[in-house]
Amino acid sequence: AQSVAQPEDQVNVAEGNPLTVKCTYSVSGNPYLFWYVQYPNRGLQFLLKYITGDNLVKGSYGFEAEFNKSQTSFHLKKPSALVSDSALYFCAVHGSGNTPLVFGKGTRLSVIA
Amino acid sequence: GAVVSQHPSWVICKSGTSVKIECRSLDFQATTMFWYRQFPKQSLMLMATSNEGSKATYEQGVEKDKFLINHASLTLSTLTVTSAHPEDSSFYICSARDTGAGLSNQPQHFGDGTRLSIL
Numbered sequence: 001a002q003s004v005a006q007p008e009d010q011v012n013v014a015e016g017n018p019l020t021v022k023c024t025y026s027v028s029g030n031p032y033l034f035w036y037v038q039y040p041n042r043g044l045q046f047l048l049k050y051i052t053g054d055n056l057v058k059g060s061y062g063f064e065a066e067f068n069k070s071q072t073s074f075h076l077k078k079p080s081a082l083v084s085d086s087a088l089y090f091c092a093v094h095g096s097g098n099t100p101l102v103f104g105k106g107t108r109l110s111v112i113a
Numbered sequence: 114g115a116v117v118s119q120h121p122s123w124v125i126c127k128s129g130t131s132v133k134i135e136c137r138s139l140d141f142q143a144t145t146m147f148w149y150r151q152f153p154k155q156s157l158m159l160m161a162t163s164n165e166g167s168k169a170t171y172e173q174g175v176e177k178d179k180f181l182i183n184h185a186s187l188t189l190s191t192l193t194v195t196s197a198h199p200e201d202s203s204f205y206i207c208s209a210r211d212t213g214a215g216l217s218n219q220p221q222h223f224g225d226g227t228r229l230s231i232l
Contacts (some may be wrong), residue, residue: 034221041204044223045223046221049220090157094221098212101147103157
């Protein structure tokens with residue numbers, strides 16, 4: 001079974017500082033990993049994905065994530081946080097075929113001015 | 114890019130009412146759509162997988178007679194909450210993947226969700 005874990009419920013960071021939101025995964029076979037962001041009362045917006053290739057994946061709004069196979073991690077990062085980055089972030093994984101995403105519990109990011 | 118439209122965005126109704134939520138893929142065809150439910154400050158819980166032209170596949174613990182899913186075309190899936198009660202109040206989100214370019218490379222795209230409040 002595929003699963004992801006987000007160990008932090010909440011991450012606080014000062015504006016302009018780098019941010020990291022952690023995610024670890026457990027899959028059988030090749031992992032297809034994703035990050036999404038959710039703003040209040042909205043659906044999820046796709047940020048980035050790792051399918052294969054370079055371990056460092058760049059996505060929307062300046063976010064990037066590093067795939068680390070030995071640590072089974074896929075942490076989301078941004079070099080300089082903005083107040084507007086404050087939202088709920090979800091790590092997700094899906095298996096082969098058109099199977100649905102399985103989500104982590106989410107991490108609330110608060111960027112303080 | 115791929116867009117999923119969900120309607121309505123907000124519903125308030127009396128207990129016992131049935132509520133229909135529509136999910137449309139606007140610029141791609143989706144043979145499969147996914148329905149999720151999200152409780153406050155929690156993650157998304159997959160309710161069912163909607164399959165065009167056939168029966169939906171429900172996750173364990175989800176009542177198929179309570180949550181009726183119809184996927185009559187390649188761009189439309191509907192979720193009907195029948196005889197809704199206050200415990201059905203939640204945020205419902207649909208999702209679809211554009212499978213035209215290959216399954217494994219495509220992210221799921223999400224509607225903006227429907228906030229359902231049953232009084």
